[in-house]
Amino acid sequence: MPPTLRTPICDLLGIEVPLMQAGMGNVAYGRLAAAVANAGGLGSIGGIDITPEQVDEEIRLFRSLSDGPLCVDLGFPANAPKGLSDVQAPDLPGPLRQLKRELDERGVEVVPTTDQAISLADNKRKLEISLDHGVEVIACALGTPTWVVEACHAKGAKVMSIVGLAKHARSAIRNGTDVVIVQGTEGGGHTGDVGLITLLAEVLEFSTVPVVAAGGLVKGSQIAACLTAGAQGAWVGTRFLATRESGSEDVFKEAVLEAGYDSTLRSLLFDGLHVRMLRNRFTEVWEGHEDELSPYPVQRVLTMPFKYAAMRANLKSHMSLPSGAGAGMITDLPGAAEVLDRLVEETVEALRRVEKTVEFR
Template identity: 60%
Template sequence: MAILKTDLCDLLNIEYPILQAGMGGVAFGPLAAAVSKAGGLGTIAAISPTPERLEEEIKYVRSVTDKPVCVDIGFPPRAPQKPEPVKHEDLPDPIKELQAEVEALGIEVKPVDDQAMGIDDAKRKMEICERYGVEVIACALGTPEWAVQHAHSWGAKTISMVGRASHAKRAIANGTDIVVVQGTEGGGHTGDIGLVTLLSEVLEFATVPVVAAGGLVTGAQIAGVLTQGAQGAWIGTRFINTEESSVGPNYKQSIVEADHDTTIRSLLFDGLYVRQLQNRFTEVWQGREDQLLGYPKQRVAIGPVRFAAAEADLENQQALPAGQGSGLIRDVLPAGQVLERLVRETAEALDASSGRIKYSQ
C-alpha cells in the first residue's frame, strides 16, 4: 500500500486523507466500518434515520472496528421543530403520478419517519454520538455554534460541509475544526460553485484544514486537489458503488451506465438543491417546476414515494443522488478495495506529475 499522508491524518487519527461522505440512504454501519478499517474515515449518514436507527449503526461500527468514525447530521437553519404533514389532496401532480406508478407495481406507499432535519432530532442524535464517543461530527447544511461546542465537550472534532466561501467563514467563526468545500459537481445537496474556484477562495482565508469534495472519483483528481492545497478528499459517489453501501443493485448499475452529462441539479428532491441522475423521478417534473413546494414541505410531501421506491430499488421512480463523476465509475467493489485503489492512484499521479511538469525559479 502506498504512503499518502497529510496533517489531516494526525488530526483525525486516520492513515489516509480520504473521507467517505455521509450519503443519505447509502452510508450506514457496514460502509463506514469498511472505510475506517481500511484506513480512511468512514461516515454514517444520520439525517433521515431515526435516532434509534443511528444508535444501532454506531453499535455495529463499534463491534467491527476501533478506528475513528464520523456521523453526518443535518443542521439547516430553516429546519422546523416538527414538520407538518402534507395531505394527499395537496400533493403536486408529479408526486401523485409517481405514487400511482409505484403503487401500480404492487408497492405500498406509506408514511415515513423522516424528520426533515428538525433541530430536536439533531440534538437527540448528538446526544447518542456523545454516549458512544463518536470521534467526528460532520455538520451538513449549516454549522451552529452550539453543535460545535457540544461535540468539543466530549472531545469530538467537527467537519463543516460548505458550498460557498461565506459559509466557510461562518463555520470557522463558529469553531469548526475542518471545512469540506463541496463544489457543484458533487452529488446530493450541493451549491452552484465549481470545486476548483471554491477551494481557491476558501484556502485564501482558512485557518483550519480544508478538504475538497465534489465529483472526485479517481486518484488523479484527488492528487489535483492536494496539489492545490487541500489536506484531504471527501468522496461520495465512488463509495455508492461498493458492496457495503446500502442501496440496491439497480441504483449501482445506473451509476455504471451513467454518461458524463447524466446528472441534473434541482429542488425536486426535497426543496433544497440536490444533484442526481436523470430518470423518471426527475422527468415527471419537467414543465411543472412551478408546483415545487420548497423546503421543508417538498421533503415531507415526496418522502413516502421516495422511500418506497428506494426500498424496492426501482430503476425509474427511485431518486438517484449522484455526482458528475458518475461517468468515470464502471464497477462495484468492496469499499476497502476502493480506498486502496484511490490511495494508489493518488500516489502514482503525484509521482507522475513531478516527472512530467518542468519548471524553474
C-alpha cells in the first residue's frame, strides 16, 4: 500500500493529499496543473503573466486532461494601475543600459513588451473567465480584496491568500479568505523577509482558517515539520518548476538544477517589490546601483522587455529566474506526479520518524 497523507483541507478543496503546486508565471500552465491534479494534489495555473485569452485556453487544456479541481493564481495589488497604458516608464537606468549593450552584442533585440500582470482590468477579466469555467480555487497574490472573495464565493469557488507577513494574513482573514498560505522568505517569486517556521507560528496563533505553508519546500521532511507546527498543507513552487511538465524554458530548469544553497537573492530589481530569484547577470548589473531602482509597477515596466528578450533567446545569464531557496536541494527533472508521490512518501516517513525518535506523553 502506498503511503497516504490527509488533513481537513483535503475535504475543503476536494483533493486527496494536502500538497499544492504553486501558481507560477511562465511556468505553471494547464499541463503541469493537470499532472499534479491527476496525482491527487491541487494543480494551479499561474494566471498573472498571461493574457485573459491564454487563461481561458489553459483552463480548457486542464479540463481536457483532468477531472480534478483546479486553482488559478491571480494578482490584485492595491496599487495596480487600471490599464496597461497608465504607467509611464522613465529613461532606462544605468544597469538596464548595460544589459541592453550586452544583449545587443549577442544579437538579442529588446523590444517593447505588453505586461499582463499589472492591469487591474485584465486581472478582473481573468477572474471572470476562471469563475465562468467553474474553477474551484482562486489563489490571490499581493492582496485579497473583499470584492474578489465575494465574486468567488458567489460562484462556489474557494479563495486562498498568499501572505508574507502576519498583518497581511489578518487582513485576508478579515476579508473572508478560506485559506491562508503563509510564505516564508525562503520562497521563490514575491516574498517577505520572515522565515517560514517563525511566520507559521505567528499566524497559527490567530488564524481562524486553515493555514498552508510555503517557501523553500523541496523535501517531505520540511513538509512534516510544517504539519507538526500546525499547517494543514504545503504550497510548493520551485520543486514543480523542475519537472518535465512545467512550462518554463529548459535553460531555466537547468539553472535550478545547477543552483546551490547560496544561489538565490531577494531583491527589488525585478518589479520594485521583493522577489527571490537566482543570481545571474540580470541581478549582478544592479549591484551598487540600488538608488536607480524605481517603485512598483514602474520597475516592472522597465525590466519586462529585458526578461522576455532573454527568454526568447534562451539566455539564462540574462533571464529573470524566480526561485526558492530550496533550489540547492533539487538535482533531477522528474514528472510532476513523481514529485508529488515522493513528497507524500518522504513526509509520511518523517512523521513516522518523529514517533520513533521523540518520546512524549
